[in-house]
Amino acid sequence: MSENYKDMWKNLGLKLVPHDALLEVLGKGYEDIYLTQNNRPESMAYFNFVMSEIHGLRIKELLDEKAAGRKVIGSFCVFVPEEIVRAADATLVGLCTGADFATEEVDKLLPRNTCSLIKSAFGFKLGKVCPYIESADMIVGENTCDGKKKSYEILKNLVPNLYVMDLPQMKSDEGKALLKAEYLRFKEAVEKLTGISIDVTRLKKGIDIVNNKRKAIHRLSDLRKADPSPISGLDALLANQVYFYDDPIRFTGSVNKICDELKKRIEKKEGVFPKGTPRILLSGCPMAVPNWKLPWIIETSGAVIVGEESCVGERGTRNLTDDSGNTVDELMEAIINRYFKVDCAIFTPNPDRLDHIVEMVEKYQANGVVHYGLQFCQPYLMESMPVEKALEEKNIPTLRIDTDYSMEDVGQLKTRVEAFVELLK
Numbered sequence: 001m002s003e004n005y006k007d008m009w010k011n012l013g014l015k016l017v018p019h020d021a022l023l024e025v026l027g028k029g030y031e032d033i034y035l036t037q038n039n040r041p042e043s044m045a046y047f048n049f050v051m052s053e054i055h056g057l058r059i060k061e062l063l064d065e066k067a068a069g070r071k072v073i074g075s076f077c078v079f080v081p082e083e084i085v086r087a088a089d090a091t092l093v094g095l096c097t098g099a100d101f102a103t104e105e106v107d108k109l110l111p112r113n114t115c116s117l118i119k120s121a122f123g124f125k126l127g128k129v130c131p132y133i134e135s136a137d138m139i140v141g142e143n144t145c146d147g148k149k150k151s152y153e154i155l156k157n158l159v160p161n162l163y164v165m166d167l168p169q170m171k172s173d174e175g176k177a178l179l180k181a182e183y184l185r186f187k188e189a190v191e192k193l194t195g196i197s198i199d200v201t202r203l204k205k206g207i208d209i210v211n212n213k214r215k216a217i218h219r220l221s222d223l224r225k226a227d228p229s230p231i232s233g234l235d236a237l238l239a240n241q242v243y244f245y246d247d248p249i250r251f252t253g254s255v256n257k258i259c260d261e262l263k264k265r266i267e268k269k270e271g272v273f274p275k276g277t278p279r280i281l282l283s284g285c286p287m288a289v290p291n292w293k294l295p296w297i298i299e300t301s302g303a304v305i306v307g308e309e310s311c312v313g314e315r316g317t318r319n320l321t322d323d324s325g326n327t328v329d330e331l332m333e334a335i336i337n338r339y340f341k342v343d344c345a346i347f348t349p350n351p352d353r354l355d356h357i358v359e360m361v362e363k364y365q366a367n368g369v370v371h372y373g374l375q376f377c378q379p380y381l382m383e384s385m386p387v388e389k390a391l392e393e394k395n396i397p398t399l400r401i402d403t404d405y406s407m408e409d410v411g412q413l414k415t416r417v418e419a420f421v422e423l424l425k
């Protein structure tokens with residue numbers, strides 16, 4: 001990344017020395033994991049560019065938008081409705097949560113048995129190395145798991161602009177009423193932040209932009225049904241990760257371009273791995289940039305990942321928002337209906353997620369499931385037990401992995417994954 005951004009980062013209050021070190025590690029990791037892949041689609045070059053500029057050009061674009069009077073809203077969860085943000089000409093960005101940083105400082109604020117994702121969010125803030133959180137005019141924290149909701153009480157002391165969104169824990173009428181009340185309150189907060197009153201035209205436009213982004217990802221997922229798969233799981237994951245950072249309209253165009261190329265590859269029976277390579281569905285906690293450890297282990301152990309049952313994946317992107325309403329109330333209702341279907345493990349009970357995993361195994365013709373739980377993540381680790389049982393009953397081989405962001409267990413994980421892949425052959 002070029003020297004030109006140094007002043008920008010300094011003005012944002014980033015600490016340049018650790019930030020440089022972070023970018024170096026990120027760049028090296030990307031090179032080792034992504035650029036060493038064989039038979040990559042040519043149009044993935046766009047994502048190479050995005051990754052090389054993820055703290056550079058993209059941040060400059062956000063700052064230019066801010067200079068033009070637009071607002072930036074940061075989020076940690078797929079429950080923050082992007083449609084409402086776009087309707088107010090604001091931009092929603094995911095905040096950095098995919099790597100360990102400033103761990104000693106984090107340990108002074110959070111218990112050791114906190115999941116890596118939450119610790120990472122704090123590490124990037126405390127270490128002053130996330131330009132997204134420093135650019136945000138509003139940071140939305142959501143009451144999902146206990147770890148997140150309690151940590152926001154602490155985060156509130158570290159940032160001036162935290163907005164906490166309450167979320168239901170049950171898929172009941174009362175739960176839906178809570179989601180509705182919270183989305184209406186969020187709409188008001190966004191209107192106040194931006195000074196824009198969200199009308200039908202604006203909301204329809206917001207829905208359209210976000211639906212188009214989802215449609216492009218659906219198209220990409222659909223192409224992964226082919227054997228041989230025309231794209232690696234690592235590259236598809238990258239598209240799902242960049243979904244949270246990139247300009248949505250440009251992202252939609254770029255993913256559709258990749259899909260055009262993948263379609264041609266399928267016609268020519270070209271794949272990243274040979275036909276008959278064991279196919280794996282990855283299920284569990286979200287994987288934010290640069291959390292590529294487990295997919296990298298899987299795809300260097302003789303298997304290909306064909307789908308992600310994850311918030312950075314199909315749990316987050318499936319289901320479009322119905323745009324047929326003619327009033328703000330009707331469109332808001334459609335937004336609430338769409339998000340109420342998200343089957344995060346914080347819901348109890350959560351049978352829809354089990355059904356979705358089985359549905360995905362069938363849809364993408366997966367030979368087995370790797371369930372990924374972050375250490376200390378009660379919701380997903382607890383749920384991995386019934387997931388495994390339900391899959392076993394259907395004779396679908398399952399491997400439960402629980403890990404963190406460190407690289408210490410790579411050797412051990414590789415041995416387990418290789419044994420699992422052998423079983424699938």
Ligand code: BJ8
Nearest residue numbers: 077078115144145285311344377
């Ligand atoms: S909708 S999955 S993005 S909450 S890994 S912090 S659950 S202890 S991330 Fe999530 Fe929204 Fe749900 Fe999706 Fe807690 Fe678990 Fe940590 Fe987690």
